[in-house]
Amino acid sequence: MKRSTNSVEVKRQNRNRVFRYVNGHAETSMPEISAALDISGPTVLTIVNELKEEGVLKEAGELKSTGGRKAKAIAAVKDIKYAVGIDLTANHIGITYTDLSEKALKHVRIRKSFEYTNEYLDELAAFTRRFIEENAIPEDKILGIGISMPCIIDKKEQLITYSNALDIYNVSCSEWTEHFKYPAVILNDANCAAIAESAEHVNCGNMVYLMLSNTVGGAVMYENSNVIMTAGNELEAVNMYRGDNWRSAEFGHMVIHPGGRTCYCGKKGCLDAYCSALRLADLTEGKLEIFFEKLEEGNAEYEKIWDEYLDNLAIAVDNLRMCFDCEVVLGGYVGNLIRPYVPRLRQMVAEKNLFGHDGNYVRACDYKAEASALGAAIKLIENYIETI
Ligand SMILES: [Zn+2]
CATH class of the missing domain: 3.30.420.40 (ATPase, nucleotide binding domain)
Known part of the structure; x- marks a missing residue:
C-alpha cells in the first residue's frame, strides 16, 4: 500500500517538475527535459503527452538544430x-x-x-x-x-x-x-x-527580502527553485518561512539600538524607527524621490541623514546575513531607489562580515512599484x- 502511495506521489512530482521546467523556458524539447530533470525518456514522453492532452503544454514547431535530427519544441500554454x-x-x-x-x-x-x-x-x-x-x-x-x-x-x-x-x-x-x-x-x-522577486530569480536558492516602505517588514524564501518541490499534498506552492504564527520576518521590530528611538510598536530602538521610508520622505513632504534628488545634488543636511540611514541599514543587513546566510534583497520604497548606493552599502556590510569580508550578497530589488x-x-x- 505504502509503495503504491509513494509511486503515485513520485509520478505527481515528476509531472509537476516537467511542467515547471517547460514553463521556465521559452521552449524546450523532450531530450532536454529528460537530461535536466534526470527522468527517463519514455517517462518524459508519457508525461508530456498527458500534459498536452490536458491543454497545459503544446508543441511549438522545431527547436533550432545543433546538428543531427531536429527535436520537437515543447512550450507551456501560458494563457x-x-x-x-x-x-x-x-x-x-x-x-x-x-x-x-x-x-x-x-x-x-x-x-x-x-x-x-x-x-x-x-x-x-x-x-x-x-x-x-x-x-x-x-x-x-x-x-x-x-x-x-x-x-x-x-x-x-x-x-x-x-x-x-x-x-x-x-x-x-x-x-x-x-x-x-x-x-x-x-x-x-x-x-x-x-x-515576485523570487519568481524573477528562479533557482536563486535562499533569499531574505527586507522591505523598506513606510513600515519595515520582510520575508524569508528558501530553496527557491523550479525543480525542487515542497513535500506532501499541501497547496503551499511558495517556499516561504512562515513561523508558528505567520508572523516571521517582522524585521522592522528587531532592536538595533537598545533604549533608542521609540518605534510605533512601543518598543525602543527598533529598525523601523531608523529605516522606515518615512525617515527620509517626511523631510520632503512624503515625496521620497525628491529626497534622493536633493541627495544627489549634494544637499549637506540630507547627506548627513542618509549616512545615518545607511549606517543603521548596514547593521540590519549584517544581522540578517548572520542569521540566514543568504542573499539579502532590499525592496519597498527605499529599495526602489537605493541602487546607486548599493556599492557603498556593500562596502559597509563587507567590513562587518565575519566570513570573507564580502558584501556582494546584498542587492536592490528588480521589481519596483508593481x-x-x-x-x-x-x-x-x-x-x-x-x-x-
Ligand atoms: Zn517596533
Missing part, C-alpha cells in the same frame, strides 16, 4: 490561466495581472486614500472589474484576485489581525473578499513582493501550477 493582483496602501491602489509567465502584463497605480468603509471596498471591486474589462482578460480563465496589504494575517482564523499603516485591527478577511466576483485572498505586502501586486497574483498562479 491557460490568469490571476489579478492588487496592492493596497494608505494612499494608493496598484493593480496588475499575470498568466503562467508570472510577468506583469499590465500595471496601473492610482492615488486613492484608504478608508475602511463599504464604499471604498465597492469602489475597489469596481476598479478591478474595469481593469479586467479594459485588458480583455477572459473571465473563465481568471483564477482569482490576490490582495496585498501592509498587514498581519491570521490564516487559520482568516482574520486581518493588525495593520498599523491602514489602522485596522481584527477584521475578517471575508468582509473584504465578499465584495469581489472572483475568489479573493488577502496577503501580506512584504511576502508578496518577495514572491512588486506586491504582482506577487499577490503570482501566489494564485503558483497554487494553480502546484495542482498540475
